[in-house]
Amino acid sequence: WHTSNVFTNEPALRLGRKLVEATFAERVVFMNSGTEANETAFKLARHYAVTRHSPYKTKIIAFHNAFHGRSLFTVSVGGQPKYSDGFGPKPADI
Numbered sequence: 001w002h003t004s005n006v007f008t009n010e011p012a013l014r015l016g017r018k019l020v021e022a023t024f025a026e027r028v029v030f031m032n033s034g035t036e037a038n039e040t041a042f043k044l045a046r047h048y049a050v051t052r053h054s055p056y057k058t059k060i061i062a063f064h065n066a067f068h069g070r071s072l073f074t075v076s077v078g079g080q081p082k083y084s085d086g087f088g089p090k091p092a093d094i
Helices: 010-022 034-052 072-077
Strands: none
Touching: 034 072
């Protein structure tokens, strides 16, 4: 079933509680796609590094010719210019 960050449902809440109980996480967030999940992971990683370590810790290390989704950030991380070129400036430090 589909869920979003605006509405929820009881099965999603139950699954979220199970994930919190079974892992180190204190909370979970469900995404609609792998692109959203990857983009959120990249943003969280940068936020963590910048706020916990240094405002200059913004680099993301990635494989070339990888697939992480279809947003500008995720195609830029994928290292395939055929998907990321032509849309203006790319996110920095990848």
